[in-house]
Amino acid sequence: MEPAKILIVDDExxxxxxFKEELEDDGYAVELASNGVEALEKFxxxxxxxxxxxxxxxxxxxxxxxxxxxxxxxxQPVILCSAYGEFKQDFASWASDGYIVKSADTxxxxxxxxxxxAA
Amino acid sequence: xxxxxxxxxxxxxxxxxLGKVIEISHSNLEIASRIEAILNMLAHDMRxxxxxxxTLDKDKRLTCRFAARPSRLFENLNRYRCHVGExxxxxxxxxxxxxxxxxxxxxxxxxxxxxxxxxxxxxxxRVFSFLPLSDDSFIYGVxxxxxxxxxxxxxxxxxxxxxxxxxMGGILRTYDLLLSSKKRISELATLSELGRVLTSSxxxxxxxxxxxxxxxxxxxxxxITIKLDHSFIRLESQRFTFGEIDPAxxxxxxxxxxxxxxxxxxxxxxxxxxxxxxxxxxxxLYCAPILSRERTLxxxxxxxxxxQHQLSIEEDDQYLVSAVANYISSGLETAFLNLKLRDVLxxxxxxxxxxxxxxKLRSLGEMTANIAHEIRNPLVIIxxxxxxxxxxxxxDEKDNRYVEIxxxxxxRLETILDEVLNYVxxxxxxxERCNLNVVLDEILxxxxxxxxxxxxxxxxxxxxxxxxxxxxxxxxxxxFINIVLNALxxxxxxGTMVLRTEQVFRQGREFIAVSVSDTGGGIDPSALDNIFxxxxxxxxxxxxxxxxxxxxxxxxxxxxIEVRNVAGEGVTFIVYLPLNNxxxxxxx
Numbered sequence: 001m002e003p004a005k006i007l008i009v010d011d012e013x014x015x016x017x018x019f020k021e022e023l024e025d026d027g028y029a030v031e032l033a034s035n036g037v038e039a040l041e042k043f044x045x046x047x048x049x050x051x052x053x054x055x056x057x058x059x060x061x062x063x064x065x066x067x068x069x070x071x072x073x074x075x076q077p078v079i080l081c082s083a084y085g086e087f088k089q090d091f092a093s094w095a096s097d098g099y100i101v102k103s104a105d106t107x108x109x110x111x112x113x114x115x116x117x118a119a
Numbered sequence: 120x121x122x123x124x125x126x127x128x129x130x131x132x133x134x135x136x137l138g139k140v141i142e143i144s145h146s147n148l149e150i151a152s153r154i155e156a157i158l159n160m161l162a163h164d165m166r167x168x169x170x171x172x173x174t175l176d177k178d179k180r181l182t183c184r185f186a187a188r189p190s191r192l193f194e195n196l197n198r199y200r201c202h203v204g205e206x207x208x209x210x211x212x213x214x215x216x217x218x219x220x221x222x223x224x225x226x227x228x229x230x231x232x233x234x235x236x237x238x239x240x241x242x243x244x245r246v247f248s249f250l251p252l253s254d255d256s257f258i259y260g261v262x263x264x265x266x267x268x269x270x271x272x273x274x275x276x277x278x279x280x281x282x283x284x285x286x287m288g289g290i291l292r293t294y295d296l297l298l299s300s301k302k303r304i305s306e307l308a309t310l311s312e313l314g315r316v317l318t319s320s321x322x323x324x325x326x327x328x329x330x331x332x333x334x335x336x337x338x339x340x341x342x343i344t345i346k347l348d349h350s351f352i353r354l355e356s357q358r359f360t361f362g363e364i365d366p367a368x369x370x371x372x373x374x375x376x377x378x379x380x381x382x383x384x385x386x387x388x389x390x391x392x393x394x395x396x397x398x399x400x401x402x403x404l405y406c407a408p409i410l411s412r413e414r415t416l417x418x419x420x421x422x423x424x425x426x427q428h429q430l431s432i433e434e435d436d437q438y439l440v441s442a443v444a445n446y447i448s449s450g451l452e453t454a455f456l457n458l459k460l461r462d463v464l465x466x467x468x469x470x471x472x473x474x475x476x477x478x479k480l481r482s483l484g485e486m487t488a489n490i491a492h493e494i495r496n497p498l499v500i501i502x503x504x505x506x507x508x509x510x511x512x513x514x515d516e517k518d519n520r521y522v523e524i525x526x527x528x529x530x531r532l533e534t535i536l537d538e539v540l541n542y543v544x545x546x547x548x549x550x551e552r553c554n555l556n557v558v559l560d561e562i563l564x565x566x567x568x569x570x571x572x573x574x575x576x577x578x579x580x581x582x583x584x585x586x587x588x589x590x591x592x593x594x595x596x597x598x599f600i601n602i603v604l605n606a607l608x609x610x611x612x613x614g615t616m617v618l619r620t621e622q623v624f625r626q627g628r629e630f631i632a633v634s635v636s637d638t639g640g641g642i643d644p645s646a647l648d649n650i651f652x653x654x655x656x657x658x659x660x661x662x663x664x665x666x667x668x669x670x671x672x673x674x675x676x677x678x679x680i681e682v683r684n685v686a687g688e689g690v691t692f693i694v695y696l697p698l699n700n701x702x703x704x705x706x707x
Contacts, residue, residue, distance in 0.1 A: 021507060
């Protein structure tokens with residue numbers, strides 16, 4: 001069985017690296033993008049089981065990227081993952097499937113991914 | 120023979136007497152002593168056993184006031200007053216002409232002279248003289264002289280007596296002037312005292328209490344009571360009284376006050392009103408309205424009590440009451456303007472403080488949020504890779520411990536960031552209806568089982584029927600938990616905490632005020648200005664965010680927090696939450 005394919009979008013190189021390695025440890029196939037524009041290019045060229053989007057990014061931010069992705073495929077599962085905790089209450093209104101505050105403890109990220117992929 | 124005028128001869132005795140009279144009348148003796156000395160002299164030197172002086176009051180009634188010596192005749196005459204024109208005394212006063220009688224030529228109307236059958240007291244006298252005491256313009260009294268040893272009054276005596284009478288008139292005139300100037304001085308003193316009160320008092324209740332006391336003391340009234348109309352203003356009390364209101368007078372007083380309010384004119388009630396108990400106290404009331412330009416603010420009433428029949432309020436009192444009513448009206452207007460001004464200034468100052476506070480918090484909040492976000496990414500990277508490193512490399516126990524420390528500290532920093540961001544973010548309110556009495560009870564239930572607070576006594580002074588308010592219950596709970604915990608911690612285990620709830624009206628709005636008082640020694644005045652600043656704390660383990668967060672939550676609810684600090688005793692936090700929050704409820 002093919003591993004689930006996940007696109008991680010974050011402007012911080014080391015965050016991308018950390019999440020990639022953590023998720024690959026769990027057997028996911030991980031691809032990376034450093035901003036919203038790059039993420040959309042990748043998304044148009046390929047299919048992903050899940051997209052993990054940072055919110056605050058230069059160029060196109062995570063919320064804009066989320067809107068564009070949902071325009072292309074409204075059923076595409078997307079998780080917002082941000083240093084900002086204060087938008088947590090609003091994620092549903094942006095049609096995001098989950099919201100995680102970034103943490104060195106990646107358990108919440110992993111559990112959310114698992115829950116969404118299982119659905 | 121040329122027409123000659125027969126001049127009565129004046130003896131040396133007469134000259135001596137006149138000399139003495141003039142000496143007495145220009146002496147520096149008290150007025151009453153001068154009169155008595157002259158009366159005594161008339162009795163001794165001119166052999167009048169009775170020398171009695173009537174004085175005229177401003178109601179034109181004659182009363183005998185002085186006598187050469189105490190006598191039954193004087194005592195009997197003293198009981199009655201006669202009007203000018205009435206009887207011999209009244210006629211002499213009216214015509215300002217002396218009358219002399221001997222017992223042989225007493226006219227028939229002499230009988231009514233003394234208003235009673237005094238034959239037994241006057242039988243022995245053979246001559247009677249009635250002399251008007253007057254100057255060129257006024258009559259001041261009448262002098263009555265009776266003698267049993269004279270057969271007739273000689274013409275020379277008549278002249279001397281007329282001169283003496285004129286001299287005594289002069290003394291009475293001085294007496295009159297003295298009395299009226301004393302009265303004017305006392306009136307002026309009263310008015311100036313009232314003026315002083317009006318310019319010094321700003322509190323309406325103090326002003327009114329002072330006015331009642333000054334005017335009652337100066338007029339020597341049984342009481343003076345000022346009653347303000349409810350429709351005009353609501354003070355703690357609507358009545359200000361100096362003196363004691365006899366319970367028997369209460370009902371007629373209230374009736375008179377309502378009548379006065381109705382007709383907007385001064386109204387009097389004299390003696391006993393019809394239907395009152397005949398054995399009740401005799402009193403007279405005079406009630407004047409306190410009028411402003413458009414309305415009646417209330418009434419002021421003066422009461423006199425006494426034994427005599429036909430007790431009435433004299434003109435002076437009426438003048439005083441009306442003058443004081445005018446003073447009160449202008450005084451109240453000034454006092455209320457002052458109060459309003461003071462409130463507005465305070466409100467302005469508070470609003471300014473709140474704006475500055477808000478602005479400070481906002482800019483600080485923005486800065487803090489930015490820093491917190493910038494720190495979070497590096498933290499996640501440090502912590503995340505440390506964990507990965509520990510997973511992949513076999514470490515000895517010591518190194519493993521180091522890794523645990525790094526990971527633990529990163530987790531702690533993340534928690535701090537959460538707390539800071541929790542403070543600065545504007546969490547939308549989840550509004551619902553709740554009763555703050557219930558909220559406080561829930562908090563007490565949560566906090567007080569703690570062993571640390573076992574010896575703190577908690578007093579609840581909740582308003583019954585406290586209206587419920589619309590608020591974010593969880594956030595408001597957080598506010599009161601913070602404040603109650605602060606109070607408990609301040610008391611270090613022993614003391615009294617008082618929780619009070621009430622509905623208050625402030626700055627034109629209805630609020631629920633919840634106050635939490637402790638006996639924990641209060642806040643150091645130098646720290647007071649900082650207690651709402653984030654990260655300021657006086658506690659060893661405090662985050663300095665409890666009160667700032669509470670303040671922010673209350674401000675989001677359009678309320679505010681007031682601190683009343685008594686250094687060395689304790690502190691009271693009062694949270695004001697608006698009763699009618701315009702924000703929508705959860706349901707709607």
